[in-house]
Amino acid sequence: MGPRVDLIDFLTEMIDLRSFSNLWYWIGLAVLWSSASHWVLGVPFDLIARAGRKGGQVAIDLELAVGVQVRRALHIAESAGNFLIAFVFFVLTVLVLLGFVYGVEFAQAVFLMMCPMSLVGAMNLRTARQIVGLDLSGDALRKLLLRTRLKIQMLGSISIFLTACWGMYQNLLTGAL
Template sequence: MDWYNSVFELIDMRSFSNLWFWIALAVMWSSTSHWVLGVPWDVAQRAHKEEEGQGVIDFEDLVRIYTNRILHIADTSGLLMAGFAFFMLTVLVLMGFVYGQEFAQALFLLGFPMSIVGLLSIITARRIQQNALRGEALFRQLQRHRIITQLIGVVSIFVTAMWGMLQNMTVGVLGG
């Protein structure tokens, strides 16, 4: 028996059976949950506990900076970015689910939920700016955004895990 073939039978390099894919998925959702609109969640919690002082000022300034940034990008190139995102997601759906490319399936299962989070971020940033939210109301809005993001992440991880297991079992049964 060839040593090289034995190693690569043991370490499958396909997307859903590759440990690095699952690490990337976990890191992506962990980071997305921690950085709410670009603001670290620990900064938001510290400001919420203080209720006034430098922590609250820093928190409100960070939210203002990041919401202005998000809305500027959305207003100046949002249509172009949306068109490109839809194009890429369509290409990934076709390559992955019509032509059976596992790598495209994996990229779609990473990218599609993140596009929903991106849209949610624009909506939240616009709501914060239009209502000029500050203090407790601002914290509650970011907390709501974080919870929805976490729910999207849970559903995404579940769907990805189920699809990945199905792919791994199908390849295992079909032998290749």
């Protein structure tokens, strides 16, 4: 008989809170950034691309979808913006303290996901304000959404690189102990 895999050992390894050595963390990070770059202002990229290729009803659908998302984002920013900013900074501060002062790896991992995502939220809000301020529609609207997507992808690339570097450092540090 071959070696027996103990269910408890298997589950403990799969739910390990040492995030940087856990495959699920890296899968989650990839899904997070993939979703962030696919949904610009809550509008899927394929709709933006199809509106540029086909025009007509698809372009009208894009403008309607963007209008709904812009109004929603600006309403949330106006009604609860100060509270949300304070809450996000509170959570990020707690994660920094737990992760980088007290050495909790799980808090470091969550911080390395949340901090850039808060920047993505700010970028989306800035884009929403530009759309309203410049009264964009048609090709100009599509170009702004594509530029925002590119900025999010660049931020994602930098974030994933820095997270991978920090994760390798933590794995080497933990492996040395």
